[in-house]
Amino acid sequence: MRPARPSPAPAPPARAAAAARPAGALWVVVPAHQEAARLPGTLAALAAQRDRDFTLLVVDNASTDGTAALARGFARRAPFPVHVVTEPQKGVGCAVDTGFRYAIAHGAAQLARTDADCLPQPGWTAAARAALDAGAGLVCGRITARRDEHGPAGRAAFRLLVALAALFGRLRPAHRRSRGYLVPYRMHAGNNMALTARLYEDTGGMPRRPSPTDRLFLNRVRRTTAAVVRERRMVVANSTRRLRTYGLLTTARWYLDKGPGRHGEDPR
Template sequence: MTFVEQRTRQVEPRPTLAEQLWVVVPAHQEAARIRDTLDALAAQTDRDFTLLVVDNASTDQTASVAREFARRAPFPVHVVAESEKGVGCAVDTGFRYAIARGATLLARTDADCLPHPGWTAAARAALGGGAGMVCGRIVARRDEHGPGGRAAFRAMVVLAAFFGRVRPAHRRRHGYLAPYRMHAGNNMAITARLYADVGGMPRRPSPTDRLFLNRVRGRTAAIVHERTMVVGNSTRRLRAYGIVGTARWYLDKGPGSRGEDPR
């Protein structure tokens, strides 16, 4: 794990809270998109959290955009660099960085996503209500596709959820304490204690989100799906791969000959 802290910005001092929420946003080559994500976080109804942007081996201005946002953000912002490329690496570095600085609740979205205004409030309420891990609901961003594209995205989500439930390797006879739930890494929350107990996010191999969910399922049954915890998901993979190619991605077939994942 290699990270370099680039900037820490604090707003007015706040009283110490029993539950400190940190939001972690891994970002690779997202200078053109991360502003919208940061603005969506600034528009949350619950802004009592610390934001951490993990710049994951970007060669563009991703970190600079995050640092500029820090100057006007309504909450504390940290920006760190993770030189080992990979979303699992970035998330694990970010979560461990936050825990080391007092985080007790952790939430994650991605740098091309738009959390709805009640996202952090829903995450906090679910974790405070006894959940160890919360899986939110993902919908297609309305600014990227028309009704047809959004319908195709919904179909991909349904397919991925169905595949996860019926996949033999995910069945509870393998020792899992909870049924498989649709888990999008760009819309999840977890307690810091549970994150540490399961050994954190796998840094390799991809898809790390599914591996992480199964780590949690092997540890606890306190996993909930919270429909009010909503994130607008980018559909650029759908545009780049098409419906069949996107289905292959969600079925663990990878991008094939298309090169780097376009997220």
């Protein structure tokens, strides 16, 4: 007589959590390093979204200034579920990858990201969800300069830098479609993006390294899918503190992927 087969092991907690989540569950991931001063503004902007049917994940990236405590305090009064995790390896790529993989393991089907010094406009999550529901794999939003960090001249300089970086990306020989890319290059800001969990896994994920990572990740996506769209209604006000710290020329070098010169990678 054959021995009875053992009962199957229970599903791991992450898989069980995923099965319990809605099919289109949206998670917003915010990497944060030493952002105690600016994180409250980002959290308030997320709480002011018109579409608040999402879960927020703050990834504390080796902070020593109370960033994680602020996020946990916000979780007690937030109008949506909030998770706070720690990534001890410093680097925005490490924090984003840890956050996205945590969200996917806990049931995320759609992922959006902004940064802890940015202010998503009230229609941000609604625009991201609508684009993903319509079939986009990756959604690239529009960035503007925060109005509380620079005057008109500084904001104009920021717009010029963004335009130059976008032009450089389109003209750069390494970005040509003859290199195996499925879609033309378009400017993509990591602090204003949304994508499907499936696409994230198919690309292999965000490079686990310090900034800049956005161009590297975009090119991984461009080799994986043609479903890359730009959604102008998905707007984030971007910090201009790098411009203040580096100056115009060094900031231009940074956006053109030439490094920060004599400055460190972190402008704080």
